[in-house]
Amino acid sequence: MSGFLHIDRVTKRFGSVTAVDAVDLTIRRGEFFSLLGPSGCGKTTLLRMIAGFEYPDGGDIFVEDQRITDTPPNLRPSNMVFQSYAIFPHLNVFDNIAYGLRKERLARAELDRRVDEALAMIKLEGFGARRADELSGGQRQRVALARALIRRPKVLLLDEPLGALDKRLREAMQIELRQLQKSVGITFVFVTHDQEEALSMSDRVAVMSGGKVLQVAGPRELYEAPNCREVADFIGEINFFDGIVAARDGETAAIDAPPLGRIAANAAGAVGTKVLVALRPEKIAFGPQGVPGTVASAAYLGERSHYAVTVAGRTIAVAAQNIAKSAAQGPAPGDAVHLTWAPDAVVVLPAED
Amino acid sequence: MKTRHGWLLVYAIFYLAFLYVPVAFLPLFSFNNSVFIAFPLSGFTTQWYAQMFADGAVQQALFNSLKVGAVAAVAATALGLPAAKALTRYRVPGGGAVLALANLSLFIPEIVLGISLLILLSVLGVPLSLWTVTLGHIVICAPFAITVLMSRMDGFDKNLEEASLDLGESGWMTFWRVTFPLALPGVISSLLLSFMVSFDDFLIAYFLAGNDATLPIYIWGQLRFPDKLPTVLALGALILVASAVLVVFAEWVRSHGLKDRHRMVGA
Numbered sequence: 281m282s283g284f285l286h287i288d289r290v291t292k293r294f295g296s297v298t299a300v301d302a303v304d305l306t307i308r309r310g311e312f313f314s315l316l317g318p319s320g321c322g323k324t325t326l327l328r329m330i331a332g333f334e335y336p337d338g339g340d341i342f343v344e345d346q347r348i349t350d351t352p353p354n355l356r357p358s359n360m361v362f363q364s365y366a367i368f369p370h371l372n373v374f375d376n377i378a379y380g381l382r383k384e385r386l387a388r389a390e391l392d393r394r395v396d397e398a399l400a401m402i403k404l405e406g407f408g409a410r411r412a413d414e415l416s417g418g419q420r421q422r423v424a425l426a427r428a429l430i431r432r433p434k435v436l437l438l439d440e441p442l443g444a445l446d447k448r449l450r451e452a453m454q455i456e457l458r459q460l461q462k463s464v465g466i467t468f469v470f471v472t473h474d475q476e477e478a479l480s481m482s483d484r485v486a487v488m489s490g491g492k493v494l495q496v497a498g499p500r501e502l503y504e505a506p507n508c509r510e511v512a513d514f515i516g517e518i519n520f521f522d523g524i525v526a527a528r529d530g531e532t533a534a535i536d537a538p539p540l541g542r543i544a545a546n547a548a549g550a551v552g553t554k555v556l557v558a559l560r561p562e563k564i565a566f567g568p569q570g571v572p573g574t575v576a577s578a579a580y581l582g583e584r585s586h587y588a589v590t591v592a593g594r595t596i597a598v599a600a601q602n603i604a605k606s607a608a609q610g611p612a613p614g615d616a617v618h619l620t621w622a623p624d625a626v627v628v629l630p631a632e633d
Numbered sequence: 634m635k636t637r638h639g640w641l642l643v644y645a646i647f648y649l650a651f652l653y654v655p656v657a658f659l660p661l662f663s664f665n666n667s668v669f670i671a672f673p674l675s676g677f678t679t680q681w682y683a684q685m686f687a688d689g690a691v692q693q694a695l696f697n698s699l700k701v702g703a704v705a706a707v708a709a710t711a712l713g714l715p716a717a718k719a720l721t722r723y724r725v726p727g728g729g730a731v732l733a734l735a736n737l738s739l740f741i742p743e744i745v746l747g748i749s750l751l752i753l754l755s756v757l758g759v760p761l762s763l764w765t766v767t768l769g770h771i772v773i774c775a776p777f778a779i780t781v782l783m784s785r786m787d788g789f790d791k792n793l794e795e796a797s798l799d800l801g802e803s804g805w806m807t808f809w810r811v812t813f814p815l816a817l818p819g820v821i822s823s824l825l826l827s828f829m830v831s832f833d834d835f836l837i838a839y840f841l842a843g844n845d846a847t848l849p850i851y852i853w854g855q856l857r858f859p860d861k862l863p864t865v866l867a868l869g870a871l872i873l874v875a876s877a878v879l880v881v882f883a884e885w886v887r888s889h890g891l892k893d894r895h896r897m898v899g900a
Contacts (some may be wrong), residue, residue, distance in 0.1 A: 333795055353798040366796035369789075370814045379810075380800030431801065 284309035284467060285330070285435055290339035292325050301491035301632035302339065307435075307484075312461050314470045314478040317488035318514070323471045324363075326488075327437050330469065343434060359428035360434040363443060367412040373399075378433045390445045392584035395515045398426040399598050401460070412624040425457075428620055429464060436461075437493050439471045442477065454481055469531060475515050479503065487511045509629055511559050519564075521557040522631065525549045535628065539592035541570050554631035561586070561599035563625035566611060568621035575611045585610055589617060659873060663866040670862065681867040691868060694851035698832055701763055701847055705770035706827035710820060712771070713778030718812065720779075721786040722794070746772065747840035751792040754841070761843035771839040774827035782825060785819025786812075818886050825883040829876070848872075 283306035292300040300322040307313045315323035328334045330341060332353030340349045343357055359380070368376050377395050386394065399405050402422035407415075415423065421441055428436055442450045442457075458481050461468045472478050478485045479499040484494045487510075495507045506512035509520065523537035525547065533547040537557040549555060562584070573591035580602075587598040587610075598619065600610060611617050658670075666676035685691055716735065720728050738746060759765060787893050793815065797807040813820070836847040842850055852868065855861045 331795075331799060333798075353795070354801050354803055358799075360796070360799045362792045364790055364792050366790060366792035368793060368796070368811060379797070379801075383801055427796075427800065478795060 283307060284344060285469070286342040286345075287326070287330070288342065289341045290329060290336045290341060291324070292322075292329060292334055292339050292552045292598055293451050298491050300329070300336075301489075303491070303493050305486060305493060305496065307467060308399045308631045309467050310467055312458065312468045312470065312473055312481060312483045314482040314485045316472055316475060316478040316485050317513075318473055322491040323488050323490040324439055327360075327439055327469060327471050327561070330435070331358055331437050334580075338531075343398075356581075357433055357610070358437055359431050359433040360437040360439065361421075361437045361441045363441065365424040365441075365444075367415070367420050367423055369412045371412070372408065373404070373410045373412070373415070376412065376423055377408075377427045377430055379427060394430060398430045401429070414452050417445055418453065421445065421453065425460070433466060435467045436471060438468060440471055442472075443474075450477075450571045457481065479515070489514070493538060504627075506558070506629070508629065509556055509558075509632060512627065512629065517561050517597055517599070518627075519559045519561065521559070521594075523555045523557040525551050525555060527551060532623075533628070539594050543626060544623045545626035546624065546629050549628075556629040556631050557621075558627040558629055559621060559625060561597040562601075564596070564619050564621050565599045565600070566598070568618065569619035570618035572616065572618055575613050575615045577613055577619055578610065587611065589619060591619070641724060646822045656873065659866055660870040663870040665666075665863070668863055669859050681863040682871075683728065685864045685867045685871075688864065690851065691864070693869075694846050694848045697763055697845050698848040699840075701767045701770060702828040704767050704833040705774050705831040706824045708767070708771045709778040709827045710782070710823040713782045713823060714813075714816070714820070714875035716779050717782035717786050717816075718808075722791055723782055732779070735779055738772055739776045743773065743834075743836040747837045750837070751840045762842055763842070763845050763847075765841040765843070766847060767831075769841045770831040770834060773834065773837060774830050776824050777830055778823040781823045782816060785816050785822075789815050821886045822883055825879055827884075828878065835892045 283353070285305075285307040287303055287305040287307075289302045289304055290300055291298065291302050303322075303326060315326060317323050320611055325334060329336050332348075332351060338447070340347055342348065342376065368379065373560055374395055377398050381391060381394065395408065396405070399407060402425060404419060404422055404426075412420070412423075421444075424441070430484040438457075442453050445453060454477060457468075470478075470481065479502070482499060484496060484498055485502055487494045487502065495502060495503070495511045497507075500510065503515055506515065512518050512520075513568055521540060523535040523543075525533050526542060527534040527538045528551055531546050532544055533549065534542050535545055535547065535555060535557060536542050540557070543557070545557070547555060571591055573589040573596065576588040576590045576595060578588075579586045581601070584599050584601050587600070589596045589598050596619065602610070643729070655700070661674075664677055664679065665682055666678040666680075667674075667676045680871065716731075719725055720732055725731060728832050739881065747769070750765075754765055793811055794807055797811045802810060833849070834847075838847045838850055839853075846854065848868075852865050855865050
């Protein structure tokens with residue numbers, strides 16, 4: 281039972297639907313850990329089981345080797361930031377933040393000090409007397425955060441806390457939340473369906489789908505070395521090609537992957553093994569030599585451009601940084617081009633039947 | 634367009650007249666200086682009011698009704714609160730059936746309900762009194778209480794109660810710190826509505842009352858004496874005013890509560 285927060289073969293069913301299917305996870309102390317997946321993948325159900333709002337049909341949850349599966353939510357060492365924030369509408373900001381301190385029976389001065397400290401942490405000094413309905417979305421989010429953190433939990437659970445905010449505020453809150461987590465040193469378990477958010481904030485990410493965890497890895501590994509088609513597809517853009525291992529020289533395999541032809545890649549598998557070759561659009565460059573194709577369309581997106589290149593009837597996505605200012609630098613639709621890439625950019629995945 | 638509008642206006646006037654003219658006779662004749670209810674009016678008097686206030690039996694009946702109404706309202710609301718919470722918050726097995734059963738007494742004719750309760754009480758050997766009337770009134774008030782409270786509880790985020798649990802409070806303290814304050818407008822509506830249902834009830838009270846009459850039973854009894862009729866009218870007029878005040882207050886609480894709910898959902 282190593283690790284700080286340990287989830288041991290946890291299963292949850294709702295009627296005939298298995299929302300969480302025998303999930304194993306080990307989350308480290310002080311880690312910013314994200315549960316990433318499309319809606320309905322079971323990430324929120326898993327979070328609610330850690331919080332104690334759902335009872336697992338199978339498996340156990342441990343915090344610091346202590347089994348908490350049967351512990352009611354009010355006695356668990358975790359606190360939660362809800363997607364709706366759940367700010368108590370009948371209480372002002374001060375009473376919302378102080379809500380969880382009642383049992384500590386603090387002297388009035390100490391209570392004031394703790395709440396003021398929390399208000400300072402979320403940069404809402406002087407907001408104590410405000411009513412919940414006088415707060416903006418971003419402010420409500422901060423109050424929810426302060427209300428949970430003031431209890432000094434061992435684990436903070438966050439259920440898509442940035443989902444309701446507009447893009448600019450969300451990006452600012454991502455940075456703030458990350459800094460806050462570093463400064464308080466509390467383990468954060470963060471649920472999101474936004475892959476960029478998960479990659480930019482997390483130490484590690486668990487990608488979930490259909491109630492199962494597909495891969496647990498750091499952001500870079502997740503993007504550069506996905507372990508299956510679903511993860512590769514969910515995180516960022518990617519091109520897939522069916523291939524067969526044609527020859528092998530130690531670690532390096534030669535793979536026939538039409539329409540790319542025979543390509544070199546680091547891959548396991550004996551000669552004749554069917555594989556799935558994956559190549560990120562931004563890893564492909566236009567070169568003097570390489571796989572010949574024709575530009576079908578080009579989209580200018582500011583810092584980068586997206587191209588669809590037709591190679592032997594297949595469309596391949598290519599992305600290029602717009603380093604030069606001149607439009608003449610990039611190919612135009614109808615242009616004949618050659619596609620090239622570094623051998624280590626190729627990701628070889630097990631083939632699917 | 635203009636004629637259509639005109640017809641609508643006529644319709645509206647007839648509609649309102651149909652509803653309120655009969656009621657208006659009550660205060661009108663309560664100030665009429667004659668024991669006979671007939672036009673033309675013979676003169677203005679407040680003697681019926683004076684007579685009514687001097688009548689100890691009226692006061693006793695009124696007091697009985699207030700007592701029964703207050704106890705029935707509090708009991709029905711107190712019983713309805715956990716039921717409404719269970720039906721709106723938890724996946725109750727057979728919740729729909731429970732709700733249907735709880736509301737069934739709305740659809741059982743009161744005369745049937747009255748007889749049933751009377752049979753039950755006599756089988757059990759319970760003597761009829763204001764307490765048995767109160768019991769009957771709790772039965773007829775409960776569906777109203779549950780309905781009003783459920784609509785209020787549906788109106789606020791169930792995450793609020795989970796947040797309270799998450800912040801270390803027990804289920805009991807969560808109820809008092811979060812659920813009850815947020816349900817309060819519904820609780821007040823439920824109290825007022827239940828009180829009105831009880832205060833208004835004649836049939837159940839007629840079956841279940843012992844020697845102590847509630848106000849509707851007393852009024853029914855007085856109708857046998859023609860010279861007592863103007864006093865009954867004065868009493869009716871006062872009840873009318875009190876009801877109007879109550880209804881306005883209940884409506885205010887309800888709209889205040891709705892505004893409150895709007896705040897919770899919005900923002």
